[in-house]
Amino acid sequence: MEIIKTVDLSKRYGALSAVDSINLTINKGEIFGLLGPNGAGKTTTLMMLSSLLKPTSGTATVNGFDVLKQSEQVRESIGMVFQDPSSDPVLSAYDNLKLHALLYDVPLKSIDAKISQVLSLVDLEKRKHDLVKTFSGGMRRRMEIARGLLHEPRIFFLDEPTLGLDPQTRDHIWQYIKTLAEKIQMTIILTTHYMEEAEKLCDRIAIIDQGKIVALDSPANLIRAIGGDIVQLRGVVNTDAVKKLPFVRDIRESDHSYYLSVENAAQNLQKLLAVAGTIDFVAVHSPDLKDVFLRYTGRAMREEEGDLAGHLRNINRVLERK
């Protein structure tokens, strides 16, 4: 059963098409990943689906409600973890969550218990009464994830929720979210820069670049579609010669490396290296989601990219505030 449907959803900022005629259908209970390089339009898409941002054209229905005409019902159906911190730093974690519970009409009697429950999930129960400004970046992130879960939304949007969290915490949080999602049939739409995370978690993935969906399928299908093996080459590569080889399907450059999609690398590697030029480094692996990403966007998805973008944004915000 479909729970989100977009029809030619678009957002323009002047001449820039941030989101360009996106058509998507997401099913109930699905964990759906939105992947794309910085500036691809992921956040803009989530903002339109949550009715905070008005589309320039096109529309979407969320939980059966029109984001333009029934925005209140849409907002009742969703929870959101924003990409940037959005809690009040001079309130305690408890007060931030209490405010949230009241805004989302959580029954008064169960508010305190609920708050304790979600805060213990993210290991912050002991810091409950501390002001958020005394938290580390990761702690604040965890608190905001807990806050988003507090009212058990039908649809949960997470915009790079685990950015900057250590792997253990990430696993822990995802496990909980998955369990809860199954229990209450929650649908999850997330963006992430961690490819293994997306591969492991998501039922389906849409790769979005410059506002357009360039690929959409299950991680396994996306990887299978690439096929063969990936050969990574570093050095002075004679790309013209390499491209002429019949068993080389695709070649992409990223970050001083060439990534070749090669049929049967075990057999063909010798032939490849014979014409490839002066090679300092060779590696062969089966394709994974990173290679899918590179294929469709022409850019390597590196986890640091997300981290770096996050850091730059934080620096910007600090500067702006001064």
Next chain:
Amino acid sequence: MNIKKKLKAIYALWYREFKVFLREKSRVVSAVFLPLFWYFIFGGGIGSIGAVNSSVSGNYQHFIFPGFLAMTVIFTALFNGAYMIWDKKIDFLKEVLIAPPSRTTIFVGKMIGGMTDALMQAYILLFIGIFLGIPFTPRSILLSMVILAILAAGLVSIGLIIGSFMESPEGFGLISSFIIYPLFLLSGALYPLDKLPGWLKTLTRIDPVTYAVDALRHVIIGVSSMPLAFDVSVVIGFDIVLIVAGTWAFNRMKL
């Protein structure tokens, strides 16, 4: 959305405003002492010249005390809108706007929160007035509190409207001082309204605060230029216009 949900949302927004208020004790202190300071400078200084005494029965300090109550409300109520800018900067506004309550409900919650802030400070000043020898009675204290609340509703709305449009604290400061000073200086807070030249008289009658000050004077020292019911009706009219404008401003506000 049903009424209980609305009230919970309003309570939520009020709760936050109140927490912030309790935390920023320096603001409370300055907001109370600044008017007191002016009060003694003006009351002592101008009062001693005797320039305005002829039309003011008795004590000039008693005469201007209602004006300083209004001043406290003007400053704190309008300044409250600056928190909107802060909320935008820390992205907290997103968290509030993505929640189910309508923009109208959010405006009302913010307005009541801002009123609480402004009124707590005005009421503290009012009680200090008792010890300064202002001739208060229980009835006049109660009526003053009501009049101040009615005044605060409209003024807080002005602050919130400005805050909903502005992006920077500097911009907010600039625009709000363009409003704060005329509102205060034209309100007759410092001088009697009756003997003004024609053009100035017209200006004072455009200022809604004039009517609140006149009403306060009526109940506190028994001196006024206009009937109490008229004064209060004008201020309520001012509230209605600004609350409507405020809900409009919140509904059109983009992130």
